[in-house]
Amino acid sequence: MNEKKLAEPIVRLEKVHKHFGKLHVLKGIDFSVQEKEVVVIIGASGSGKSTLLRCINYLEVAEQGKVFLEGKHVHPTKGDINHVRREIGMVFQNFNLFPHMTVLGNVIEAPIRVRGMKKEEATILAKDLIAKVGLSDKLDVYPRMLSGGQKQRVAIARALAMSPKVMLFDEPTSALDPELVGEVIAVMKELADEGMTMIVVTHEMWFAKEAADRVIYMDEGLIVEEGKPEEIFTNPREERTKAFLKQILKD
Amino acid sequence: MPDLFRYIPYFLPAAWMTLVITSFGILIGLLIGFPISLARLSKNKAAELAAKAYIGFIRGTPLLLQLFFIYFGLVRLIRLDPLPSAALALGIHNGAYIAEIFRGAIQSVDKGQIEAGRALGMSKAQTLRRIILPQAFRRALPPLGNQFIIALKDSSLASTISIRELVLTSRQLASSNYMMMEMLMLAAVFYLIMTGALSFIVHRIEYKMSVGERAV
Numbered sequence: 385m386n387e388k389k390l391a392e393p394i395v396r397l398e399k400v401h402k403h404f405g406k407l408h409v410l411k412g413i414d415f416s417v418q419e420k421e422v423v424v425i426i427g428a429s430g431s432g433k434s435t436l437l438r439c440i441n442y443l444e445v446a447e448q449g450k451v452f453l454e455g456k457h458v459h460p461t462k463g464d465i466n467h468v469r470r471e472i473g474m475v476f477q478n479f480n481l482f483p484h485m486t487v488l489g490n491v492i493e494a495p496i497r498v499r500g501m502k503k504e505e506a507t508i509l510a511k512d513l514i515a516k517v518g519l520s521d522k523l524d525v526y527p528r529m530l531s532g533g534q535k536q537r538v539a540i541a542r543a544l545a546m547s548p549k550v551m552l553f554d555e556p557t558s559a560l561d562p563e564l565v566g567e568v569i570a571v572m573k574e575l576a577d578e579g580m581t582m583i584v585v586t587h588e589m590w591f592a593k594e595a596a597d598r599v600i601y602m603d604e605g606l607i608v609e610e611g612k613p614e615e616i617f618t619n620p621r622e623e624r625t626k627a628f629l630k631q632i633l634k635d
Numbered sequence: 636m637p638d639l640f641r642y643i644p645y646f647l648p649a650a651w652m653t654l655v656i657t658s659f660g661i662l663i664g665l666l667i668g669f670p671i672s673l674a675r676l677s678k679n680k681a682a683e684l685a686a687k688a689y690i691g692f693i694r695g696t697p698l699l700l701q702l703f704f705i706y707f708g709l710v711r712l713i714r715l716d717p718l719p720s721a722a723l724a725l726g727i728h729n730g731a732y733i734a735e736i737f738r739g740a741i742q743s744v745d746k747g748q749i750e751a752g753r754a755l756g757m758s759k760a761q762t763l764r765r766i767i768l769p770q771a772f773r774r775a776l777p778p779l780g781n782q783f784i785i786a787l788k789d790s791s792l793a794s795t796i797s798i799r800e801l802v803l804t805s806r807q808l809a810s811s812n813y814m815m816m817e818m819l820m821l822a823a824v825f826y827l828i829m830t831g832a833l834s835f836i837v838h839r840i841e842y843k844m845s846v847g848e849r850a851v
Contacts, residue, residue: 443754469755470755470756472754473754476750476754478747480745480748480750480751482751483770484769484770493755494755498761542755
């Protein structure tokens with residue numbers, strides 16, 4: 385662990401600020417994630433946790449501060465953002481699968497268009513990943529025919545097809561019926577066990593306890609507290625963290 | 636009644652003329668409408684403004700006026716025959732409406748689709764071409780079909796610049812046989828056959844393109 389601390393973090397945010405109109409959503413975030421680390425971000429809605437995640441792959445552009453990927457900073461307008469984005473996988477709350485493409489089509493799209501992979505090659509890769517998320521029987525099915533949990537597993541496979549250096553999960557189970565949450569969390573846990581670097585915004589405490597190396601609690605655009613999951617969950621230092629956890633664990 | 640059948644041969648070339656004007660009108664309309672819709676959505680202010688001006692001007696004035704403007708009004712600049720004048724007027728007119736149809740369809744695609752494409756590292760152009768437009772075209776089809784039917788009926792205005800399409804033909808026949816009502820009814824039958832065929836074709840295309848949205 386000490387060795388890792390010295391290595392260049394995969395993702396690093398330096399004093400990042402973000403406004404939406406008058407709303408100050410991120411108030412100077414310093415944050416970094418090491419290779420193979422699994423970080424879970426928790427916090428009430430409006431605390432800025434999704435915005436933080438979206439700043440990492442420039443879906444939101446930080447007005448102040450810098451975002452680094454493997455130590456390199458890319459200018460959000462002058463730099464090649466597409467080049468950064470292809471190294472960062474993202475899984476959305478609402479899946480955002482391409483409805484006019486089959487499951488296989490969804491997964492091979494970016495490797496072919498962005499990485500310039502041959503179709504045959506991309507198909508082999510995609511079939512592997514779709515098998516990994518347990519949907520080999522759905523290759524030629526359109527997203528409309530899938531359950532929410534299946535959609536999200538396809539979305540994970542689609543992101544993995546770009547062989548990302550880090551995976552971002554933006555409330556991946558929030559739009560799912562309760563009985564479908566488990567299958568998605570299981571895939572995420574497997575990824576974490578394989579050593580994927582992951583940053584996950586979620587309220588799934590089970591995942592945080594089982595898979596996270598570090599839990600971050602955010603409130604009002606700031607990181608209030610961070611630590612190992614057992615520390616945060618059993619012995620939070622900050623009053624705000626205590627109140628939030630009490631609220632969450634009650635549900 | 637059987638007497639009327641002998642007028643059908645006179646109506647066939649007229650129906651063909653209606654079809655020709657409409658087809659070129661729609662084709663020109665699509666060629667104008669698609670780029671205008673992109674300009675209308677562009678971040679480039681000049682392009683957006685030009686598209687808005689075009690749409691506003693065309694939608695705010697009658698097709699008949701536009702037709703006269705091209706056929707009579709431009710005489711000093713360029714002398715166009717009736718047929719190209721009619722096709723051009725219909726095309727320019729429909730271009731504005733088709734642009735708005737495409738714009739609405741493009742805007743109706745969920746923002747999350749753009750984000751998903753961009754997050755995978757696809758460029759703006761790739762995301763537009765591969766993700767947004769295929770979904771938008773499908774959604775544009777029903778209103779486009781509607782617009783095509785309107786164009787077909789609007790082609791009757793070409794009768795005012797002496798094109799012998801269905802309306803002018805029926806009136807000319809009536810002036811010699813004094814059966815105005817019958818001749819207009821015959822013209823109506825031809826219109827109904829053509830609009831019916833058009834909506835059938837659009838429905839077929841709609842169905843063929845609805846993969847992913849219909850149950851397999």
